[in-house]
Amino acid sequence: MAGTPAPESGLTAQPATQAKAPRLTVMGTGCLAATHAVCMAVMGFEVLGVDTDLRKVESLNAGRVPFFEPGLAELLTRALESGRLRFTSDMAEAAEFGDVHFVCVGTPQQHGSAAADLRHVDNAVRELAPHLTRRALVVGKSTVPVGTAARLTGLLQRLAPAGSEVELAWNPEFLREGYAVEDTMRPDRLVFGVSSEWAETRLRAVFAPVIDQGTPVVVADLTTAELVKVAANSFLATKISYINAMAEVCEATGGDVTRLAEALAYDDRIGGRFLRPGLGFGGGCLPKDIRAFAHRAEELGVGQAVTFLHDVDAINKRRRTRTVDLVGDLADGNLQGMRVLALGAAFKPDSDDVRDAPALEVATALHRLGAHVTVVDPAAITNARRTHPELTYSTDALRAAAAGADVVVLLTEWDEFRHLDPHALGAVVTHRRIVDARHALDPGTWCAAGWEYHAPGRPRMLGTTRLMK
Template identity: 80%
Template sequence: MAVITAPEPAVAAGPAGSGEAAPRLTVIGTGYLGATHAICMAVLGFDVLGVDTDAEKIETLSSGEVPFFEPGLPELLTKALESGRLRFTTSFAEAAEFGDVHFVCVGTPQQQGSDAADLRYVDSAVTELAAHLRRRALVVGKSTVPVGTAARLTELVQRVAPAGNGVELAWNPEFLREGYAVDDTLRPDRLVFGVSSDWAEERLRAAFGPVIAQGAPVVVTDLTTAELVKVAANSFLATKISYINAMAEVCEATGGDVTRLAEALSYDDRIGGRFLKPGLGFGGGCLPKDIRAFAYRAEELGVGQAVTFLREVDAINKRRRARTVDLVAELAGGDLRGVRVAALGAAFKPNSDDIRDAPALDVASTLHRLGAHVTVVDPAATDNARRNHPELSYAADALSAAEGADVVVLLTEWSEFRHLDPEAMGAAVAHRRIVDGRHALDPVQWRAAGWEYRALGRP
């Protein structure tokens, strides 16, 4: 694992030339985003208080344990706790008394039975905090929210807070990639500050002083634009992924090879090759629900036609899962009943234990419903998968999962799966048949070892 080093700590420095002390920070919500932000900001030299209503989560973090998988973060948590700069609490009153800048990092999941974002947790966190704000402070939203939320929360905060208009609200969207969250926090490719005053901008610049000093670009804008940046970025990324997967559908119908097509497109610097990668598609806790919420909000605002394409982006992504199931069935002879399938991967992406909207588990559970006996293996997400899908079987490693399998299907492109030995796997399975759902394997190598190899969008 690569050693991640932090930028030099911010030693009590406020805005340039201001002579002010570095602001004390609170982080409301200690899930994936919040815990990462709190830990990294403490390592940068700030005094940080993490806040959550989940006492068990607070106890876990306080004891030095990160409750999710993220490379490099456990070591930084230990460092931050030992420095004395990081503490955790369940008290909003303590947070209000302690902090100068309050980062709101709670989740905005998709509403049950709707494409809209569920803002209950954001509203609750902001209301609880505001009730105790008795002096000038800056509340900073980092959660991904529908456009217009910041304006509504500004009114809420100033109405509820004893300090009234002395409390301002800003928006600072996050751009973390699971598996790379530490580096994305310490060395972001950009910082976006949505503010309504020079004072709010100064406070944010002080709160990100060490990161800015390392050369991170800063985009200062209004609240509305800052809200839009994250959903626009995710929508663009999702569109690029679904575009090449749409081309995979065409290639399957015509006998073309989508991998060669993607390679040819990547040399065009107007297009580029990043994320122009065909396969099973995207999942996780961000892209799927964010593009749906964006389309829903656009329709509420009367501009739904402008983002109608996002509905098809979502539909293409879902079709890739169904097509992967079809490929497994085709290799098995058309009938999945009684077929033994080894499913390599459960997390929505490698270097993560996140199974939210994971294509891998969607495919595995669909295969199970169609009568297959499915054994799943994942380096990090097995416990989460077992809790959510107890109907599936689980193995400790790929060779164990493949024992007696009729078909192997690669669903999450972990490094250890990319480098599997086709001969060793061949000795374990009943039939050498593999579906490469992520285009992560060398088809020449696997076919040379006697495997029947199939992949989305390839002959």
């Protein structure tokens, strides 16, 4: 699927035309790093991206984004053509070039543990520090356990020839995959974790185009800045799991969780955002971040304060199992040999990210139970095939993929799936039975087209008749 048109930034390039404008480096080339590097260059700064992976460096220098993010490819072309952006694998060159160095590498979950794996962050600092011979600011943007910034400050100043002239700050990111460009250009807030007025001044110079739009700035200590991101993700995960817990109650009682959520959303103290029931959250952030937060709290002796996060995680995982059960219900309890069309592989729409993707977990569970599963997705097929080669994949939801399907299950709410024609799809499937795991479809429209409709937390519907338990 082609990316959406790159938005006009609406931001001037004035800061970079001034003699004292800081030059920036960005460590990493993932979604956070590449988006940050590209957007800062578009805003007028001279930027050097850094990565040890030569293939990614070459790809970006050639104008190719190595992942799917709407609008980023167009901005990358603009930034490269401006001459303000390029990428390298030479850390010494980066140290000489930059005044402010952003660390934007990944912090995945450790194998066999809930803790965050900080090897990439530590390596970035270890490789950069020995080349820092003058005053500079190193800024962490990665999501890390509280206390990491203090530890890295000591490491940085011990290894850098400039010693205490090099400072560390923390500027947590709040990007949503699929909206990363917008969230970089127009964030809802900026958080500066700093230890000196000089560091704050440097960060204000870097983010001047964003601050000039009226974006709120929260200046805090390093510890608080580290906590902001994990606290925000934990709150969002809790809200998502809460409404999915209510879906379980509705399933047991015959209630309708969508009407329940609608009623709750009118309460200003609660609000409707992240209060949509469904398959739950996944991806490379929320799941691993809440687990790492709980793990770190236990290390600090305050684990009891966040024990609820274990329940949040368990509720989220249970939604995947329940979706498999719903598909089994529509298949009359026997999945062996059933042909299932799975709509979606990415953990969310407008992304090719399949890390901890609920869609793929459901699809593989159905496969293990004997179903013949065909997965379609506009962007994530390549990544999904790499991680789950046992499944069948297609890019056509209406023809080859849907032909003969016994059950359709909507797992990722891409717009093209939301707007599928139930009559056209019904003409090629064997049985008009659908599980809307994301509550993305209008049940009335599908039932009117002769489909048997089921969604987590809602009564089962057939045609225009509501099937009561």
